[in-house]
Amino acid sequence: MKEYRFIGKPTPRKxxxxxxxxxxxxxxxxxxxxxLYGKVLRSPLPHALIKSIDTAExxxxxxxxxxxxxxxxPDWMGGLPLHVRVLDNKVRYVGDAVxxxxxxxxxxxxxxxxLIKVEYEPLPAVYxxxxxxxxxxxxxxxxxxxxxxxxxxxxxxxxxxxxxxIGDVEKGREEADFIVEGTYAYENIPNPLPPESxxxxxxxxxxxxxxxxxxxxxxxxxxxxxxRRMGSINLHSIGxxxxxxxxxxxxxxxxxxxxxxxAKATGRPVKFCYGRSEHLAAFTVRLGSRIHxxxxxxxxxxxTFLSGDWLVNTGAFSxxxxxxxxxxxxxxxxxxxxPNWSLKPKVVCTNRTASGQIRGFGGQxxxxxxxxxLTMAMEKAGIDPVDFFKRNYVKPGDGYYxxxxxxxxxxxxxxxxAIEQGAGTFGWKDKWKGWLKPTSVKGVKQRGVGVxxxxxxxxxxxxxxxxxxxxxxxTATIYSxxxxxxxxxxxxxxxxxxxxxQLPLDRVSxxxxxxxxxxxxxxxxxxxxxxxxxxxxxxxxxxxxxQLFELIAPKFKVKAEDLETEDGMVYVKGKAGTKIPWIxxxxxxxxxxxxxxxxxDFALPNFMMxxxxxxxxxxxxxxxxxxxxxxxxxxQIIDPPGITNQLNGCLGSAGIDTALFExxxxxxxxxxxxxxxxxxxxxxxxxELPEMEHVILETPFPSHxxxxxxxxxxxxxxxxxxxxxxxxxxxxxxxxxxxxxxDKVLSALGKITTAKRRAK
Amino acid sequence: xxxxxxxxSHPTLTLTVNGKTHxxxxxxxxxxxxxxxxxxxxxxxxxxxxxxxxxxxxxxCGCCTVLMDGKAVLSCMLLxxxxxxxxxxxxxxxxxPVTGAIDPLQQSFIDxxxxxxxxxxxxxxxxxxxxxxxxxxxTRDEVKEALSGNFCRCITHYHxxxxxMAAAQKGGK
Ligand code: FES
Ligand code: FES
Numbered sequence: 064m065k066e067y068r069f070i071g072k073p074t075p076r077k078x079x080x081x082x083x084x085x086x087x088x089x090x091x092x093x094x095x096x097x098x099l100y101g102k103v104l105r106s107p108l109p110h111a112l113i114k115s116i117d118t119a120e121x122x123x124x125x126x127x128x129x130x131x132x133x134x135x136x137p138d139w140m141g142g143l144p145l146h147v148r149v150l151d152n153k154v155r156y157v158g159d160a161v162x163x164x165x166x167x168x169x170x171x172x173x174x175x176x177x178l179i180k181v182e183y184e185p186l187p188a189v190y191x192x193x194x195x196x197x198x199x200x201x202x203x204x205x206x207x208x209x210x211x212x213x214x215x216x217x218x219x220x221x222x223x224x225x226x227x228x229i230g231d232v233e234k235g236r237e238e239a240d241f242i243v244e245g246t247y248a249y250e251n252i253p254n255p256l257p258p259e260s261x262x263x264x265x266x267x268x269x270x271x272x273x274x275x276x277x278x279x280x281x282x283x284x285x286x287x288x289x290x291r292r293m294g295s296i297n298l299h300s301i302g303x304x305x306x307x308x309x310x311x312x313x314x315x316x317x318x319x320x321x322x323x324x325x326a327k328a329t330g331r332p333v334k335f336c337y338g339r340s341e342h343l344a345a346f347t348v349r350l351g352s353r354i355h356x357x358x359x360x361x362x363x364x365x366x367t368f369l370s371g372d373w374l375v376n377t378g379a380f381s382x383x384x385x386x387x388x389x390x391x392x393x394x395x396x397x398x399x400x401x402p403n404w405s406l407k408p409k410v411v412c413t414n415r416t417a418s419g420q421i422r423g424f425g426g427q428x429x430x431x432x433x434x435x436x437l438t439m440a441m442e443k444a445g446i447d448p449v450d451f452f453k454r455n456y457v458k459p460g461d462g463y464y465x466x467x468x469x470x471x472x473x474x475x476x477x478x479x480x481a482i483e484q485g486a487g488t489f490g491w492k493d494k495w496k497g498w499l500k501p502t503s504v505k506g507v508k509q510r511g512v513g514v515x516x517x518x519x520x521x522x523x524x525x526x527x528x529x530x531x532x533x534x535x536x537x538t539a540t541i542y543s544x545x546x547x548x549x550x551x552x553x554x555x556x557x558x559x560x561x562x563x564x565q566l567p568l569d570r571v572s573x574x575x576x577x578x579x580x581x582x583x584x585x586x587x588x589x590x591x592x593x594x595x596x597x598x599x600x601x602x603x604x605x606x607x608x609x610q611l612f613e614l615i616a617p618k619f620k621v622k623a624e625d626l627e628t629e630d631g632m633v634y635v636k637g638k639a640g641t642k643i644p645w646i647x648x649x650x651x652x653x654x655x656x657x658x659x660x661x662x663x664d665f666a667l668p669n670f671m672m673x674x675x676x677x678x679x680x681x682x683x684x685x686x687x688x689x690x691x692x693x694x695x696x697x698x699q700i701i702d703p704p705g706i707t708n709q710l711n712g713c714l715g716s717a718g719i720d721t722a723l724f725e726x727x728x729x730x731x732x733x734x735x736x737x738x739x740x741x742x743x744x745x746x747x748x749x750x751e752l753p754e755m756e757h758v759i760l761e762t763p764f765p766s767h768x769x770x771x772x773x774x775x776x777x778x779x780x781x782x783x784x785x786x787x788x789x790x791x792x793x794x795x796x797x798x799x800x801x802x803x804x805x806d807k808v809l810s811a812l813g814k815i816t817t818a819k820r821r822a823k
Numbered sequence: 824x825x826x827x828x829x830x831x832s833h834p835t836l837t838l839t840v841n842g843k844t845h846x847x848x849x850x851x852x853x854x855x856x857x858x859x860x861x862x863x864x865x866x867x868x869x870x871x872x873x874x875x876x877x878x879x880x881x882x883x884c885g886c887c888t889v890l891m892d893g894k895a896v897l898s899c900m901l902l903x904x905x906x907x908x909x910x911x912x913x914x915x916x917x918x919x920p921v922t923g924a925i926d927p928l929q930q931s932f933i934d935x936x937x938x939x940x941x942x943x944x945x946x947x948x949x950x951x952x953x954x955x956x957x958x959x960x961x962t963r964d965e966v967k968e969a970l971s972g973n974f975c976r977c978i979t980h981y982h983x984x985x986x987x988m989a990a991a992q993k994g995g996k
Binding site for chain 2 (some may be wrong): 066073075076078079080082083085086087088089091092170255256257258259260279304306307308309338339548550551702704705708709711712713714715716740741742746747748749750752755786788
């Protein structure tokens with residue numbers, strides 16, 4: 064393998080010093096002179112019409128500068144398709160926005176909320192995805208009969224993927240040796256729960272220019288997607304360091320539009336940061352996912368068909384659920400070689416807080432419901448799941464329909480080696496005793512193992528643009544709208560440029576995240592940072608280097624291709640003895656600007672397999688996660704500590720632990736979330752860490768000059784179904800009701816009887 | 824007479840933060856510290872020490888951890904009026920005030936990339952600092968226990984443990 068100076072070497076993050084000294088300014092650490100604070104009055108009812116709303120008293124409170132209700136708020140819309148007003152005369156979930164307030168302090172704003180008098184006409188509410196589709200069910204939106212949202216997403220093109228229909232399911236049925244069928248669901252709607260709640264500051268200059276500071280994972284997309292919705296304004300988007308997002312804080316009109324409305328009404332900057340309970344109770348959670356499905360399999364483990372209805376509960380509105388359905392449908396095909404498909408999704412609204420994008424983006428939600436069905440078939444065929452996945456995971460030359468509705472043929476890597484090495488490191492052969500067989504039994508402690516898989520071809524999704532500017536003093540500046548949300552990607556693109564230009568790392572920097580400065584950037588989502596964003600940055604650096612050499616070549620009387628540069632000096636290849644600094648070659652009065660652009664490419668799926676070992680206490684029903692081994696092949700590691708951090712992330716942010724204890728609990732009598740705080744919403748602590756190990760192979764990938772591909776986004780997705788399998792094997796009984804809390808384990812063991820929990 | 828919280832009618836409050844003594848007037852006026860304010864609010868909003876983060880605002884996550892007389896406390900759970908006469912150290916106050924050099928524990932976090940988004944990091948560093956002050960040669964299990972009240976959603980725990988252990992092995996130096 065090629066030895067690099069920076070790539071593949073651990074280097075300190077560029078933002079490390081600011082982070083460890085507390086100097087990093089997250090959105091809520093910023094204050095703008097003359098700034099007001101925005102607050103939102105939220106509905107106590109899951110479904111109601113606002114009969115009257117009286118804001119006079121709130122308006123009279125000293126320090127209150129503006130109050131908006133549905134009567135006077137600008138008519139800006141969000142949702143996919145656009146269907147959600149900033150404020151409406153109807154509320155659709157407990158926590159829905161009823162009124163907005165801008166006040167001199169947060170305390171005054173909170174006090175003023177209590178002075179608004181609202182009279183509601185309650186309407187019946189519906190929470191279950193299938194009940195919502197029944198005739199006579201409460202209707203959330205007039206334009207969506209049966210609460211079913213239209214499919215498709217314009218951003219994915221005219222043929223965006225809406226289902227998987229391939230081959231002939233009837234034929235598959237005839238060829239099958241076994242057919243299994245059932246209903247499985249992943250509906251505990253966990254919260255990704257970044258430590259920093261969503262937040263924004265909005266300030267107008269005149270009536271046509273809006274500046275937005277936000278903790279967004281894709282700040283440039285706030286500009287691109289939201290400025291059109293506010294008339295033809297110019298939105299100038301500034302991205303702050305993101306106190307994590309895990310996908311959830313992206314375009315986020317839910318808070319940008321209210322802040323912009325209040326800033327417009329008051330003529331002053333307005334900051335609006337969600338409080339923690341507000342974040343947990345009224346911001347986005349994962350999709351609810353339920354499948355009524357059938358799978359046919361041959362004795363040798365070949366899948367002959369897969370058919371089913373995939374019912375997606377998006378809550379009170381769709382942030383981007385149809386896009387997640389499209390990507391989920393693509394990802395199912397990456398996992399499964401099957402000639403005959405009929406997987407039909409429906410996206411349905413219900414009266415709970417909305418679902419939105421979270422890492423795993425539809426694929427995790429689909430897979431968590433689909434795998435229990437597939438494993439039933441594997442059990443019937445007596446197939447080892449590792450062998451099954453090895454056989455089925457997409458290989459170079461295999462095709463699939465991706466989100467744009469086009470048929471793509473994989474030209475990536477064969478992940479067989481990663482699977483085998485992962486299994487070896489985990490000790491799968493020794494620990495796997497067959498379906499529903501524990502690995503070991505010691506008194507009341509029974510252990511079991513399980514495995515899950517995931518992959519995504521979105522590593523090459525969408526467009527990225529970047530510039531690289533060379534200055535005569537031997538420095539390079541990357542112009543990129545890439546947000547730092549924890550992966551270290553802003554540092555990684557510096558490493559790429561430093562490598563290409565052979566500059567010390569401290570001479571390469573990235574511009575502030577400002578849409579007035581930087582070109583188009585979709586953002587680091589879907590693991591696209593390494594390949595898509597990396598490719599644009601690499602192209603820009605190469606372009607800059609070429610221009611530099613063309614400028615200098617005449618001075619040396621050689622061709623541009625004969626030149627080389629190192630540490631800000633240029634020399635003729637093979638004659639490193641005679642070097643001149645860039646400034647001498649360029650002059651002090653010149654800069655060189657290289658440009659790069661990446662065009663979408665869906666032919667390079669990434670891959671992640673997760674092996675888990677659990678221990679179940681059959682007396683208490685408690686499940687302990689003992690060991691996790693991740694296996695992947697990333698072509699080339701860019702930053703070793705960066706990638707292990709990202710892969711360790713498989714536990715949190717609505718990942719593996721959604722199989723064990725994470726859930727958003729809704730009281731369906733009142734429509735309220737019962738655990739909107741960090742005591743009742745459970746999360747893993749330092750004292751309960753499983754052993755964690757990763758097998759990361761580096762088989763050069765046909766991506767860009769560093770042969771790398773990103774994998775971070777998918778770290779969470781294979782875990783939950785792997786845990787389900789492990790617990791079932793440990794206790795010898797199939798169990799599939801996420802999360803596997805002690806009561807469910809004990810009832811599966813027949814030790815207690817519990818009423819089945821209502822679906823959400 | 825020294826104002827104390829046993830004497831609530833007294834209008835001032837004295838706090839030492841990162842070696843600097845501050846006197847606040849108590850009250851609801853715009854330049855006063857309201858009695859309802861938490862230490863976290865006072866640090867962030869009055870003193871501009873935004874390195875102390877508020878996440879749960881509820882005593883659950885440890886993001887707001889600061890040192891009070893050398894011990895780790897949750898600044899979102901303390902009213903500022905309860906802190907009369909206390910010595911507070913925040914993340915901004917670690918390191919050597921004369922040379923400006925960062926604390927070896929902070930350096931160890933850099934060396935081990937013991938953060939991802941970094942939002943939880945100040946709180947984790949302060950909790951770990953309190954532990955190492957008390958027991959410079961803590962074991963890995965003791966570190967886990969001491970940090971069990973610190974939330975990290977990115978799951979940087981493993982790198983954090985390595986960073987704290989590396990600092991502990993150097994006796995916190
Ligand atoms: S913010 Fe203080 S413990 Fe969470
Ligand atoms: S580094 Fe993001 S929460 Fe800890």
